[in-house]
Amino acid sequence: MRKLAIIGASGYGKVVADIARRNGYKEIVFLDDDDSIHECGGYPVIGKSTESGMIDADVIIGIGNAGVRKQIQESIPDEKLVTLIHPDAVVAEDVVVGKGSVVMAGAVINPGVRIGKGCIINTCSSVDHDCEVGDYVHIAVGSHLCGTVSVGDGTWIGAGATVSNNVSICSACMIGAGAVVVKNIVEAGSYVGLPAKKIK
Numbered sequence: 268m269r270k271l272a273i274i275g276a277s278g279y280g281k282v283v284a285d286i287a288r289r290n291g292y293k294e295i296v297f298l299d300d301d302d303s304i305h306e307c308g309g310y311p312v313i314g315k316s317t318e319s320g321m322i323d324a325d326v327i328i329g330i331g332n333a334g335v336r337k338q339i340q341e342s343i344p345d346e347k348l349v350t351l352i353h354p355d356a357v358v359a360e361d362v363v364v365g366k367g368s369v370v371m372a373g374a375v376i377n378p379g380v381r382i383g384k385g386c387i388i389n390t391c392s393s394v395d396h397d398c399e400v401g402d403y404v405h406i407a408v409g410s411h412l413c414g415t416v417s418v419g420d421g422t423w424i425g426a427g428a429t430v431s432n433n434v435s436i437c438s439a440c441m442i443g444a445g446a447v448v449v450k451n452i453v454e455a456g457s458y459v460g461l462p463a464k465k466i467k
């Protein structure tokens with residue numbers, strides 16, 4: 268199997284490397300702009316984030332910040348980008364997962380779901396039937412989208428948060444850890460608590 272270059276030698280990047288290894292990548296390298304980092308998860312950092320075009324390798328972004336992830340992903344030709352799904356994630360057959368997205372261990376994605384590009388579907392989260400997840404969304408560890416939820420581009424669903432069925436959340440929102448979203452959110456911002464309310 269081909270080589271994989273992961274941009275971003277971070278904690279998240281380390282998890283991405285583990286998923287890549289389980290998907291059969293034999294050679295994994297990192298690219299990062301921090302000169303002081305030489306390895307990540309036991310894999311070498313061999314250059315800067317802008318150098319993926321010079322390497323004959325598949326590419327994925329290992330950066331948690333949605334804005335940075337988007338900026339870097341959109342500078343890379345689509346044919347170099349891959350999608351990674353942990354072998355212990357449960358993903359229904361008709362689910363569409365966009366380029367550059369990563370689905371982590373224990374995640375469950377049920378039928379009729381569409382996940383955009385550059386998303387993180389993190390450990391033990393669930394995305395239930397017919398959800399529409401935009402681009403560069405992060406469904407953080409242990410959070411749950413009930414059925415027919417829509418999440419706009421760049422939104423972060425915090426760890427352990429729950430979004431009730433048939434609810435829409437617009438782009439550029441931060442849903443706090445443990446929040447419960449029971450009504451549509453139509454204005455960008457940070458929302459916390461039960462029921463989730465805007466804080467700024």
Ligand SMILES: CC(=O)SCCNC(=O)CCNC(=O)[C@H](O)C(C)(C)COP(=O)(O)OP(=O)(O)OC[C@H]1O[C@@H](n2cnc3c(N)ncnc32)[C@H](O)[C@@H]1OP(=O)(O)O
Nearest residue numbers: 389407408424425426441442443444445457458459460466
């Ligand atoms: C593998 C991984 O690690 S994946 C990463 C998972 N991590 C997460 O999901 C983290 C999600 N982030 C949060 O929950 C954050 O607290 C945010 C984004 C909601 C708010 O962060 P900030 O904008 O920095 O807000 P700040 O910390 O200043 O808090 C503002 C107020 O909201 C409260 N608040 C913050 N987060 C929450 C929350 N999740 N639930 C309830 N109240 C909260 C604070 O106590 C504070 O209240 P106060 O003004 O009465 O003191």
